[in-house]
Amino acid sequence: MSSDRILTGIGLRLLAVALLATMAALVKLAEARGAGLGETMFFRQLGALPIVLAWLTVTGDLKSVRTRRFSAHLGRAVAGLMGMTATFGAIHLLPLAEATSLQFAAPVFATLLGALWLREPTGVHRWGAVLTGFAGIVIIAQPGGHAVPLAGAAVGLAAAFMIAVISILLRQIGRTERAGATVFWFSALSLPPLAIAWLLDFRAHDAATWALLAGVGAVGGAGQIALTAALRHAPVSVVVPMDYSALIWATLLGWLLFEQLPGDTTWIGAPLLIGSGLYIAMREHRLHKADSAAKPPIP
Structure with missing residues (x-):
């Protein structure tokens, strides 16, 4: 794989992280203006669907949405909705930097x-990395402390857990389904229940709030496309470490928009979490290379 393609993949992943961090800030701004959790999630998916369809059309992948594994996509959509609920809930309950760090x-x-x-x-x-990661979680969440709300920390950890579940589901689905099809089916299948949730809690807003909700969908959809496109150019092990740049964006946006900076314990716990995640990714990459080298060539 050429260095140009790898650099393109890294650049797309960094762009995706910046876009999704911006989406999180828009969610928090909309919530501060009275938007509910259900409607921010609905507009996230509503705005993303046409962007996904346009991307599939441009890349020639539109036919890939045909699937014989509808039940697998349905299960991924259920898990995705649970994960999105926890992720957006953590954004509502916590400062951006803390919500991002727990992910x-x-x-x-x-x-x-x-x-x-x-x-x-x-x-x-790996078990050592897991224990280090849990030490970082304890330092950030501070059970029994008051710096981070306990409910917010619990929801943030639930979001991280669901991200892990979804990553395993995507690994299994990815054996037969293209990434674009998976993104499409998640958006399409999640919209009906989210539309019901929105209508049951419909709220009137001013023009600025509607604009923020539209921005959640547009920016979130663009971020999702950039995430997927990055993997067309570079391996997972190369682009995933770029995800930790989210903490830079969350800290900057939290400071500029909400006058919030990470607490002292977050500065200590986040590096432990990031270090454990990077070590796990590095070990995964090394083991994958070793397994590939050990396999006999296909005649």
């Missing part, structure tokens, strides 16, 4: 799920 626990949960659910071999190095 970095996803690789820790993914390692645990891989060992317990998929029976994947997990050596002492």
Whole structure:
């Protein structure tokens, strides 16, 4: 794979992280103006669907939405809705930096799920990274402390857990389905229940709030496309470490828009979480290369 393609993949991933961090800030701004959780989620998916369809058309992948694994996409949509509810809930309940930092626990949960659910071999190095990650979680969440609301920390960790579950589901679906089709079906299948939730809690807003909700969908959809497109140019092990740049954006946007800076414990706990996640990704990459090298060539 050429260095140009790898740099393109890294650039797209960094763009995706910046867009999704901006979406989170828009969600928080809309919530401050009276928007509910259900409607921010509805507009996130409503705005994303036409962007996804346009992207599939431009890339020639529109035919890939045909699937024989509808039940798998349905299960992914259910898990995705649960994860989105927790993610947006954490944004509502916590400062942006804390909500973002807790999502970095996803690789820790993914390692645990891989060992317990998929029976994947997990050596002492990964278990050490898991324990380091949990130390970071405890430092950020401060059980019994007051810096981070306990409810917000619990919802943020639930979001990280669901991100890990979804990553495993996507790995299984990805064996037969293209990424664009998976993005499309998640958007399409999640819209009906979200529309019901929105209508049951319909609220009138001023023009600025409607604009923020529209921005949530447009920016979130663009971020989702950039995430998927990055993997066309570079391996997962190369682009995933770029995700940790989200903390820079969350800190900057939290300071500029809400006059919030991360607490002292977040500055200590977040590096532990990031370090554990990077170590897990590095070990995954090395093991994958070793397994590939050990396989005999296909005649």
